[in-house]
Amino acid sequence: MTQPPPPPPNQPPQGGGFGSPQPQPQDQPPQQPPAFGAPQPPSTPPGPPQQPGAGYGYPQPPQGQPQPGYGYPQAPPSPPQQAGYGYPGAPQPPGPYGQQPGYGYQQPTVPLHPQAGQPGQAGGGRKFNAQVAIIVAAVVAIALIIGGGVWYSKSSGAGGKDDTASSSGGTGDGKGGAEGPSKGTEKVPADPNSEVLFQIPRPKVDKDDSVVVTGSWLTDKVYAKTGVAEIVGYDRDKGTKLWTIPLPGPVCEATQHVTADGRTAVVFQPKMPAKNSSEGCSQVAAIDLNAGKKLWTEIATSGDQPIHFDNVTVSGSTVAVGSTSGGAAFDISSGKSLWTPKPADTCYDAGYGGGAKLVAVRKCGQFEAREIHIQTIDPKSGKVISEYKMAKGIEYASVVSTDPLVVAADVGDSAGDGSGISDFFSVDNKTGKLRARISAPGDSYAAECDGISRIEECSGLAVGNDRLYVPTEEQDSSGDLGRTNSVVVFDLASGKQTGQRADAGDGYTMTPLRMDGGNVIAYKSGPYDKGGQIVSIDGGSFEQVKLMENPGTDSVRDVESGKEPGYGEVLYSQGRLYMSEVYASGSSSGDKYLAIAFGVKG
Template identity: 65%
Template sequence: MTQPPPPPPQQPPQGGGFGPPQDQPPQDQPPQSPPPAGGPNLNKAPEPGYGYPQTPPAAPQTPPAAPQTPPAAPAGPPQPGYGYPQGAPQPPQPGYGYPGQQPGPYGQPGYGQPPTVPYGQPGYGQQPGYGQPGYGQPGYGYPQGAMPQQPQAGQPGGGGKFNAQVAIIVAAVVAIALIIGGGVWYAKSGDGDGKKDDTASSSGGTGGSDDGKGGASGGEEKAPADPGAKVLFQVPAPEVKNDSTVVVSGSWLTDKAYVKSGIAKIVGYDRDKGTELWTVPLPGPVCQASRHVTDDNKTAILYQPAMPTKAKPSQGCSQIALIDLDGGKKLWTKTVDTGGDPISFNNVTISGQTVAVGSTSGGAAFDTSGKLLWSPKTSDSCYDAGYGGGERLVAVRKCGSYGARQLHIQTIDPKSGKVVSEYKMAEDIEYASVVSTDPLVVAADVGDSAGDGSGISDFFSIDNKTGKLRTRIAAPGEQFAARCEGITRIEYCTGIAVGADRLYLPTEEHDGTGKYSQTNEIVAFDLTTGKQTGQRADAGDGYTISPLRMDGGNVIAYKRPPYDKGGQVVSIDGGSFKQTKLLENPATEQVRDVETRMSPDYSEYLYADGHLFMSRVYASKRSTSGDEEYLAVGFGTS
């Protein structure tokens, strides 16, 4: 990847704490009341801050060797625990309630974005198996060889790798070609049925299908008279002792509340004032959170049954809960077992009134009343590793042993679990991510050819009704900046949007027109033909742009700012690709510093109705710099 100027000095989490330490009681929670609305001094004149050009961007560095023994946590992703076949190279599984995460933007871990697996989590002290993508290692797979050739539909994608010196030159050439050739990305047209757009209210940063809001010609988000935003409130970072790293994944936005996971709790905040509306305490930390919600604002989470201790650093992600985001209540908690201990799950999603969970031991589902719909069968030779939710329910079913795996992409009936259609992927594909369930789009790193740790070399557009492949789209890692975590989380991709039968992707950063400046574009692919549409949305010099979600037929995107500007949210017209500014953050140094410590790739972003929320997915020991650190920050227009 092209490296921009370095971010401001940050202290990454040190060591490998076991999560909430033994001397930290479960009730050790973040402050109950955020600072007064308004946040940092918005009247302070802009000063050079993050990304201020000092020197030309440095060439990619060789990733550091991962430590082999404690106490430092390894750079590699966590390894599987319960239920994974023994004796074969193993894909990673969630660590302390959550799968391994890439380091912070541009390889520099920021607060709450640890590059390592905390002590005691599954995978601590273990290295990725041979041939695994090694997701989460800084700089992993920087192009080393020849530039991948774009395959024809149905042919394996990818190609060789570059050496580090040639990569920068090639990236510039690729950028020029993209500018001439148009864009890449895919989207689905709205069907006009007025269904709830749950991608707008679920945890952000990921691509998602349009659920029908606004139709193909437009969306519901309208430009305000003045897009200038102010800081509404900040949620202080929770106090984490020792060298622990705690999962705080999960955020949602309703008509009244911004909801965010904390340390072993979920809190609803007034979305304008930041005052706490309600709190749902949990006995252990959150592991995973559904990105979808029901029509009546219910969502699902996985969490541990107790706080980890030094003696038992992981309690397993066995607890499945349904949360009422309006009432601020935990409606029920369920577990699933197959004659032994409760299964530890690593994927949770919602489709319609069905809550589905997946694992290396198989999948299970409940309806929103708590009734069990199906559970793993010990006689099965295959297992549901995870599910994609939203408009439809799609299972990623794994068959065969590691190294000879075949993935079955199944559209299933969410009430009965009956298979409606099935597409069998080639046997050289070990992992896949569900990008969208309607239209069905799956991402995979075919033969580990992406070369950048993104988890994507190709997208597969599949017909939900017949299970037939519509088209295959090559998306070489050195050209496009989207990411998926199909190794550990079936339904977690960032920088992708799907709507109006288009796939929308951001290009990698390349040189802008200013000295040392970087920029990129969003481009579109047709999901029927697999070809680029010729549409392109430029970020603007010094900005980098990333899709957040669909809004009817339009794309909602975030623009990460240059050193002297505030970030922006724009709506990109699905037809003309004309950009409309919906929100622009203050350009003061203090606000920019808070904003640029998060990024769409490694944080959760939500935008709706003139409100933008950014939040961490990890909390860790605070840095010694003395800078104020936040779990979440909200911006809003007047």
């Protein structure tokens, strides 16, 4: 895992959280509102470090230097020294009374809509220094990690009748259960060579400014993408505008989860901020992607002040938002409040993982003596169904998958690269007990998470078949084209590798995007004269089938390379690939496009 951009700083005090009371945190470090990180640059070739400046959330790129999206993006910005549009300020250790905005766009367990692709991110997958203040004492706590809890009846992930939560099984043979992995739905085209369907111009932004444009979604009716204080729906094949939802301020957070009827959620600022300032990410809205409508806008308060939220997710019919002031939830159809932070709470829901189930990352205790509770909760009431307590001293955790439940953390800051991952924790769905702990050293594996505030923002990996699919770091290729990597598999029951491996090939690097039934959909970045590819990896045999190969012309590659996993958001479904930026810059450098769409000819 390569070195990421600096971490987002924290937000001003907001108050308590939702759930059973725990010991009151004391003496928290002062908080500063953070800046959204720019996309993670590729390992080759890095450019000169950028310097920060003003922007709607993201650090401002310097004048005269190429921006992400123009061929190979440049190196990440150095730690901010001045405020930006959104969340300025230097990083500070977080506490329960300081707010940290984030970019809650992470690798889901299973898409809620059959056509919904997933970011290779985080757009999706920009690396952040997610371990600003993880303490060395946590290393000692590694051996003390234990699990416990009880499962009860819960609401189904689709918001239907109650059922009993199940525990995903596996045989340990790499086949994903006794009957093997299920079949995927992605069709193999007769001709995988693609053509550019359309390109969306980059929105106009004042010179030397940058604006957060995180969020892209795909249904069977529309491709939707966040613009500057708006969300726009496009025809999937032609790129013509179908609808526009104006917003009073920039989008701060977007969930990748989409319900079966095409609904999702975002968090945004109440108005356009003045330069070097922020209005706070306090507004929560549900969006009907198929109809092109904003269903409602709501806020939650701590005392008489609106809470600034760090992340947003969707599970069933519930929109859940988290922060260092606690969590809140709303009905996705009506906006009805389901829960808000309780004044008496001494712990807080820092954020949630959504999709098939709703999982809270709940934090208790003082900074540098933190205890994290991973709680599967009822999405209708917030009632705790099961709980796994991580070892004391682990400061940050990310939800990789909610069913099966997989959590990532950088224990004792031992990853050493700011990726946010030293270990994965597989937790039993019925009991809340630890099934397996998987060591994933940062110098060996290339997945990444931002557990500081974004909770669900993990990228470059996939979970399915009771397996965890992780890319290795790049290494020298035996061929003539330089570097390559592989995707390897861990069994979630035993924590051991299954022995399966998919090699990217000479000059290619491979990044898992999502599951397709029992198969893994992955993006392959090619050498300088080749376009990217989409492949399907069979969950049983682990054989690769090419679903798409993009044009290798310089003009197309200049656009595609700046939006690959690790830089932008990547969505693939049924012969259509959509790649987009996560911020828009006013700089004259760059490829001038917010998004590009590819389609196979057959």
